[in-house]
Amino acid sequence: MALAHKGLDFVERPYPFTAIPEIEEGFSKTVPILRDGDRLVRDSFEIAVYLDETYPDRPTLFGGEGGRVLSRFVESFSQMVLHMPVTKMAIMHIHDMLDTPDQEYFRASRLDRLGKEIEAVAAEGDAERETFAARLEPVRRTLHFQPFLGGDSPLFADYILFGALQWMRVTAGPPPLAADDSVMQWFERCLDLHDGLGRRVTAA
Structure with missing residues (x-):
């Protein structure tokens, strides 16, 4: 929802629980994980903060x-x-x-x-x-x-x-x-x- 709110194109890749340790070489114990170019971000809230800071010209997720x-x-x-x-x-x-x-x-x-x-x-x-x-x-x-x-x-x-x-x-x-x-x-x-x-x- 946050990515759609920002108007960003994305590819969603679902994984089973047991495959999470294999994602991005064990970057996170939980999902979601966002890859944006070379940048990896974990945790829904931190992803939202990242999106607002990285794409300030697109609709805000927080309003300040x-x-x-x-x-x-x-x-x-x-x-x-x-x-x-x-x-x-x-x-x-x-x-x-x-x-x-x-x-x-x-x-x-x-x-x-x-x-x-x-x-x-x-x-x-x-x-x-x-x-x-x-x-x-x-x-x-x-x-x-x-x-x-x-x-x-x-x-x-x-x-x-x-x-x-x-x-x-x-x-x-x-x-x-x-x-x-x-x-x-x-x-x-x-x-x-x-x-x-x-x-x-x-x-x-």
Whole structure:
């Protein structure tokens, strides 16, 4: 979404979990990784900062320093408030989408990270589904004043939050939000951005 926002051409190359250590000679333990000519950048936020600094003549992702530091808050909100509930709702779906070597990696790495088997994590998913909408109340109140977190048009803060809900959409199905929920309406607007880029990824 950030690359499309900047109007930059790019080639996307998906990899399985077990192939990540082979990308760019082990440059990063996680994806995404951006190669721009001879430059390599890891981490979604750092990639966005790089794009804004390297291509200042193209549409801004942050709208200035204030937008950049406030986007860190949105990142923290997404990671601390949304990621674990989405994980609980999606974890078995993700496992079942993987080939056998990646299923084995996924089980072991999530046990190490979460301290319990993925079935035990998934068992908490129904409860998270019931309370998920309430977690988004700060976003809902913000969208009462404007169509995007960035104001009249999206900024990287929108793409951060959109990424969490899109992650759920493509692994476990649509976020558990009513059609008339302002957050769901915002999510639909984000799916339509950049000629429907978000909708090109098949939903679960």
